[in-house]
Amino acid sequence: MSKARTSFARTGAVHFALIAYTLVALFPVFLTIANSFKSRNAIFREPLAIPTTESFSLIGYETVLKQGDFIGYFQNSVVVTVVSIALVLLFGAMAAFALSEYRFRGNTLMGLYLALGIMIPIRLGTVAILQGMVATNLVNTLTALILVYTAQGLPLAVFILSEFMRTVSDDLKNAGRVDGLSEYAIFFRLVLPLVRPAMATVAVFTMIPIWNDLWFPLILAPAETTKTVTLGSQIFIGQFVTNWNAVLSALSLAIFPVLVLYVIFSRQLIRGITAGAVK
Amino acid sequence: MGSLQLKSIRKAYGGHEVLKGIDLEVKDGEFVIFVGPSGCGKSTLLRTIAGLEDATSGSVRIDGVEVGHVAPAKRGIAMVFQSYALYPHLTVKDNMGLGLKQAGVPKPEIEEKVGKAAGMLSLEPYLARRPAELSGGQRQRVAIGRAIVREPKLFLFDEPLSNLDAALRVNTRLEIARLHRSLKATMIYVTHDQVEAMTLADKIVVLNGGRIEQVGSPMELYNRPANLFVAGFIGSPQMNFIDGDKFGDGEAKTVGIRPEHIGLSRDGGDWKAKVVHVEHLGADTIVYLESDAVGPLTVRLFGEHRYAADDVVHATPVIGGMHRFDADGRVIDSGQ
Numbered sequence: 001m002s003k004a005r006t007s008f009a010r011t012g013a014v015h016f017a018l019i020a021y022t023l024v025a026l027f028p029v030f031l032t033i034a035n036s037f038k039s040r041n042a043i044f045r046e047p048l049a050i051p052t053t054e055s056f057s058l059i060g061y062e063t064v065l066k067q068g069d070f071i072g073y074f075q076n077s078v079v080v081t082v083v084s085i086a087l088v089l090l091f092g093a094m095a096a097f098a099l100s101e102y103r104f105r106g107n108t109l110m111g112l113y114l115a116l117g118i119m120i121p122i123r124l125g126t127v128a129i130l131q132g133m134v135a136t137n138l139v140n141t142l143t144a145l146i147l148v149y150t151a152q153g154l155p156l157a158v159f160i161l162s163e164f165m166r167t168v169s170d171d172l173k174n175a176g177r178v179d180g181l182s183e184y185a186i187f188f189r190l191v192l193p194l195v196r197p198a199m200a201t202v203a204v205f206t207m208i209p210i211w212n213d214l215w216f217p218l219i220l221a222p223a224e225t226t227k228t229v230t231l232g233s234q235i236f237i238g239q240f241v242t243n244w245n246a247v248l249s250a251l252s253l254a255i256f257p258v259l260v261l262y263v264i265f266s267r268q269l270i271r272g273i274t275a276g277a278v279k
Numbered sequence: 280m281g282s283l284q285l286k287s288i289r290k291a292y293g294g295h296e297v298l299k300g301i302d303l304e305v306k307d308g309e310f311v312i313f314v315g316p317s318g319c320g321k322s323t324l325l326r327t328i329a330g331l332e333d334a335t336s337g338s339v340r341i342d343g344v345e346v347g348h349v350a351p352a353k354r355g356i357a358m359v360f361q362s363y364a365l366y367p368h369l370t371v372k373d374n375m376g377l378g379l380k381q382a383g384v385p386k387p388e389i390e391e392k393v394g395k396a397a398g399m400l401s402l403e404p405y406l407a408r409r410p411a412e413l414s415g416g417q418r419q420r421v422a423i424g425r426a427i428v429r430e431p432k433l434f435l436f437d438e439p440l441s442n443l444d445a446a447l448r449v450n451t452r453l454e455i456a457r458l459h460r461s462l463k464a465t466m467i468y469v470t471h472d473q474v475e476a477m478t479l480a481d482k483i484v485v486l487n488g489g490r491i492e493q494v495g496s497p498m499e500l501y502n503r504p505a506n507l508f509v510a511g512f513i514g515s516p517q518m519n520f521i522d523g524d525k526f527g528d529g530e531a532k533t534v535g536i537r538p539e540h541i542g543l544s545r546d547g548g549d550w551k552a553k554v555v556h557v558e559h560l561g562a563d564t565i566v567y568l569e570s571d572a573v574g575p576l577t578v579r580l581f582g583e584h585r586y587a588a589d590d591v592v593h594a595t596p597v598i599g600g601m602h603r604f605d606a607d608g609r610v611i612d613s614g615q
Contacts, residue, residue, distance in 0.1 A: 169362055177352065193368055
């Protein structure tokens with residue numbers, strides 16, 4: 001009896017904490033979406049109210065879609081994010097495999113060196129990166145952004161994936177070698193499917209900062225044809241006047257692609273976990 | 280076809296030497312078992328033969344051909360791993376056929392060979408399943424099947440029964456023995472379980488600390504152990520070791536007597552002793568004694584005996600059951 005009560009109290013406390021955290025985390029998102037459907041006056045009169053028939057307005061979305069090439073911005077963001085994630089996963093997994101699988105001189109040192117980027121923000125090198133991009137004629141191209149984001153995502157990817165790859169059974173890899181699989185086949189066909197949950201984790205961690213980044217698009221690719229969504233929304237924020245309807249609408253729209261990507265990865269994550277459980 | 284020669288194989292990790300010069304000859308069709316305590320280098324030796332580890336020095340020859348720089352898949356070997364190591368995303372059939380597919384064998388031939396191996400191991404009903412849907416024993420049979428399909432010169436087994444429960448272990452052991460008889464293939468098998476070694480092997484290689492202690496048939500090792508280590512390692516319960524001085528033997532430092540070579544009587548005998556503990560196993564009775572003359576003794580009696588703790592008994596060694604060892608642990612003579 002008392003046991004049941006304490007466990008009820010405990011699960012209650014856990015649920016309370018999680019629900020509270022969820023509310024805190026979701027509140028800004030809710031505010032953004034709710035206000036994006038309101039008229040300008042309504043936003044300022046009652047910022048916390050949900051849109052009613054009186055205050056409802058699509059003026060923000062109309063502005064966003066009329067002004068600038070917003071579809072183009074979306075495309076740029078998606079291309080940059082997806083290609084960067086793909087490259088980070090591919091090269092990160094390859095480096096992680098080498099570090100975890102092969103014994104060579106300087107292995108630990110190389111691992112530390114590759115993980116150093118987790119602690120040192122890539123923005124410290126902005127000036128040098130810009131000079132490099134200018135010298136290689138990559139300014140105002142999506143390639144510049146993809147290169148920078150790949151570099152930015154790799155340290156964490158290598159770190160997480162090499163830890164996971166150490167847990168993949170040696171016997172399995174050796175069985176592959178005895179059966180005549182090449183090291184590439186062992187990597188792609190045996191090891192990668194087994195570390196899929198870790199890959200999904202890395203993908204999510206890599207994706208969010210890239211999608212939300214304003215710094216590098218502003219510096220490396222501010223041209224109209226290469227603008228990302230985050231940069232594109234900035235035209236509505238002025239020094240003196242800010243078009244809040246438009247800003248909030250643009251941000252609401254920007255949430256959805258990233259949400260879709262997240263759902264895809266998280267499903268992989270769950271599938272990976274259950275597949276791994278049966279050994 | 281299927282012989283193996285090892286010549287002064289050494290393997291070191293950094294400064295730590297795991298194999299310290301192994302010489303061994305395995306004849307075609309032999310069933311050889313590497314046995315030894317954990318960390319003795321037996322698995323490393325097997326991996327070196329397979330080509331999964333490179334020896335630091337020394338030569339490995341399979342059928343007289345030096346294979347030191349040959350990839351594992353090209354050595355004509357097949358290996359069965361302790362953890363089965365089945366490909367989780369492939370069906371049983373594809374697991375068994377992958378090696379042949381990689382070697383470019385035509386599909387009908389693969390089908391035929393997989394079918395034959397599956398028949399030998401009664402795996403036919405499971406061919407379409409994935410490893411996750413099989414029990415431990417079935418998985419190990421698939422792993423063995425995967426080895427058979429390749430028709431290798433050498434079968435390598437790395438503690439294949441360690442992950443199975445006791446009953447399954449006996450069954451799979453019989454199955455491996457049967458396979459060895461029907462395939463007449465050369466098999467090399469690593470285990471730390473001396474019962475597996477004694478029951479399966481034509482030839483046992485006892486390893487300790489990266490060296491070979493003794494090579495011989497199971498009965499040779501049992502009857503004529505070359506040194507203290509082998510004497511203590513082979514046989515269960517362990518051989519009794521008695522200080523040579525207590526026998527008044529000037530030559531022998533240690534005298535060994537197997538528990539089954541000591542007789543027990545309530546009336547009289549060589550050594551008076553007190554019973555410390557008795558284990559009744561039905562077929563055997565194991566009696567642990569503490570004697571004044573020679574110290575602790577383990578005695579194995581066949582059948583049931585009504586000894587109990589604190590009984591006073593007399594132990595007498597059987598004639599011809601004594602092994603005498605010198606100060607370096609080497610045998611002086613057996614069967615005294």
